[in-house]
Amino acid sequence: MHANDPLDVTRRSLIAGGVATAAVVSTPLGAQAASAPAQRAPAATLPVSLKINGKTRKIDVDPRTTLLDALREHLDLTGTKKGCDHGQCGACTVIVEGRRINSCLTLAVMHDGDSVTTIEGLGQPGNLHPMQAAFVTHDGYQCGYCTPGQICSAVATLGEIKDGIPSHVTADLAAGIAPTEDEIRERMSGNICRCAAYSNIVTAIRDVAGERA
Ligand code: FES
Ligand code: FES
Structure with a gap:
């Protein structure tokens, strides 16, 4: 291909652009980290009191903790299952104040003082x-x-x-x-x-x- 061929110029431009991109990608991680936002501090916990299957249980949870995770991870009540974690399957259904809810769709801190019945509490x-x-x-x-x-x-x-x-x-x-x-x-x-x-x-x-x- 001739040196003045416009197609050749385009090809060389692309190669030059590729080298520049590679240089950006290969920037040392330390340099990138210097410009990255500071990591967030761990969220503070909040105390929650739940009356679960007739017994009062007190836990401290990250306010973002779902009721489902509070039951399973904080209270060891693993009878309640996590299926989709998005309110689509019903596997996490528990009874709160007499009404069934998807426990994956609600935060534990929203139920401070509530009565919760899980499968372990039914029988x-x-x-x-x-x-x-x-x-x-x-x-x-x-x-x-x-x-x-x-x-x-x-x-x-x-x-x-x-x-x-x-x-x-x-x-x-x-x-x-x-x-x-x-x-x-x-x-x-x-x-x-x-x-x-x-x-x-x-x-x-x-x-x-x-x-x-
Ligand atoms: S885990 Fe599927 S609805 Fe909650
Ligand atoms: S998903 Fe297996 S018994 Fe319902």
């Missing part, structure tokens, strides 16, 4: 909660990872129905009729089961609700 081997027993009876699980959240959600669901809290399909409830399969599926739709044990989960819940499928 224990040899003394199962009726919902736990029904899940066993009807094979409402396979791998079991979603099961603590499913059971907490199911218990709270029946509480919601009893309290007359509406869902999208409330015709039967308004008439005082036991929850239908559709009603239960609607109310439990926030709890995902990768093993697809849905039919047996619904059967277990209807069993506890007194409406045998």
Whole structure:
């Protein structure tokens, strides 16, 4: 290719640009660190008092700690599972002040003084909660990872129905009729089961609700 060929000039310009870029990339780390922002100091902790499964527990947590991580990492209550950590699967469902919530979507410090029920507080081997027993009876699980959240959600669901809290399909409830399969599926739709044990989960819940499928 001729020295004055415009294509050759372009090629040489590109090579020169590449060398300049390489020089920037290869700048010693120390020089880069000198211009980097200072590292943040560790966050201060805040005291939180939770009434968990009937017992008052006091912890100091980084204010950014979710209720889920407080339960699992600070209180060793690992029955509550972390699935998505983004409010999409329901594996982390616990009951707070009588209402089910996704514990991955709320901060522990927001629940200072609240009553929290986890799967460990519903029942224990040899003394199962009726919902736990029904899940066993009807094979409402396979791998079991979603099961603590499913059971907490199911218990709270029946509480919601009893309290007359509406869902999208409330015709039967308004008439005082036991929850239908559709009603239960609607109310439990926030709890995902990768093993697809849905039919047996619904059967277990209807069993506890007194409406045998
Ligand atoms: S872990 Fe909380 S909703 Fe999935
Ligand atoms: S039993 Fe495996 S995810 Fe539900």
